[in-house]
Amino acid sequence: MSDGNRKTRVSRRKLLRGGLGAAAVAALGGVAGILAPRGRTPRMVWQLDPLKCTQCGQCATKCVLTPSAVKCVHAFDVCGYCELCGGYHQPNAKNLDTAAENRLCPTNAIVRRFVDDPYYEYTIDESLCIGCAKCVKGCTSFGNGSLYLQVRHDRCMNCNECAIAKACPANAFSRVPAETPYIFKGELGRK
């Protein structure tokens, strides 16, 4: 192989490299150019719509976190403060007290407090709640529906793709603007 031949060979390779490099720059620029105008300006976070929720219980199991970032929250201004609470007591509870065999919550995350005859206040201990929706199902079926599930944003990792959203049978999950990250029941939460 002559020297001159080798020289043209090198320059051919250089030309190829230069061309591919320019194509790569164009491709990157193209992706940026196409997608940047469609960019999402308000930051979005995951949330579930309590009106669509069917209380299937998968929020407790499908979240990448253990315990789940979905917790039960209570709309106190919707609650009837019943002594017989569909969200607190087993459907066949013998006594309407705080005994473990009468309670619905598997982790004792609902705190029952006597307020005023005959009213009882139910508050959620979020550090215990696992988001299993047993109480939500009871309250929605037999009560005012004041107990409902929400993604709690002090825990949620805001995954690229929410594992619960993919599994949710009711398609209750969606992204909402980070400025209004909750879908409240009642008026109390909105204040």
Next chain:
Amino acid sequence: MNTTPRTHTLVARAAALACACVISLGATAADRFPRPEFEGGYAYPTVANPHPASSAWTYIDTAVLLAALLVTAHLVLRRRSRAGITAMTLFSIAYFGFWRRGCVCSVGSVQNVALAICDRTYGIPFAVLGFFLLPLACALLFGRVFCAAVCPLGAVQDVVVLRPVAVPRWLAHALGMLPYVYLGIAVVMAATGALFPVCRFDPFVSFFRLNGPAGILVLGALFIVLGMFVGRPYCRFACPYGVVLGWLSRLSKWHATITPDECIQCRLCENACPFGAINKPTQAETAEPRGKELRRLVLLLAALPVLIAGGGWLGSRAGKPLSRAHPDVQLALQLDAEERGAVDRMTLQTEAFRATGTPMAAAYADARKIERQFVTGGWFIGAFVGLSLGARLIGFALRRRREDYEPDRGTCFSCGRCFSYCPRERLRRTSLTTTSGTHAPA
């Protein structure tokens, strides 16, 4: 009978509850019990509704990413400092890994970009676009500096390389095709809205969160243990983003070199790379006659369309099974099985679907549409893998004259381990310490 007013109310409430049970069969709006009017000034308990972390973080992350890329490029190309690169590695594990919990990451951003291109309604966050583009742009300029010390997934594997064994070249090349398959599947899965497999099966994100599904934690542990003996197994044999980085790194303007100035063929760096990314000089005596080489090249070029078409056909056959990953297809299959009486119990999904009252035909049509998308996507995956395989084989067949020991631009992570093996580098460092105050030669 001595009944207190309280028990009266209890009985009344129990009766109301019984009624409510009956009503609730039809009722959805729930306002069954009146709000109590408390005497004695009862105030509702306050519930804190914590806000998500400030969106400023996404901009901070992007800025930190850019800064980390530039610092790493400086450490690799200018300072040639393995210690500096290790420090950056630890920083990335701490910041992108444990502090930012491994999300958002460039590896997964491929899926967001694929979805955003195919689905016009999906708005891609700017931070994700930045995480996708910045490492690629840097790869085009400086080589894979992102892999060197910025990617938290790579960083975790880089610090556990204890006793790396040399993977046989043929095996490394064969396993090196896996990322192409993974990239193809991830793009199709994301674009059809089935799932984001790279995020779902990310082995290290659960480790960064110290929390996650048991299977993924076990997978992460397996990769870490394997990574002690096989250098960076995820990066080399799985990472879909590494495929794109490898392409661009081959074209990079600058790239890490083993020697700071000239190669003296001392062979000391021959086994320096735990990732098998050092190319040896070609030996003139073992070269085959040119005619034989040329014939092989022509044969491979002719085989390329066959590989693409064959891969595409295989991929399209795999499209239908792959489409089962889509929840809508799963729903339709389950509905069909229930209608045929093949299963005796409804799933949560079918129960919820039946409750909506949507006609079955709609679910079936939706599933068929997704199946068709997957068959098309399967063609794409197969043709892409076929093309990549063909290009790789042609790459082997091309005669390439190499006089020096050089890093393979496609697979080199620019980790800088080989620097200290080079006697020229040692000379450079001694000259640096004796003539202190002067800067490293460029």
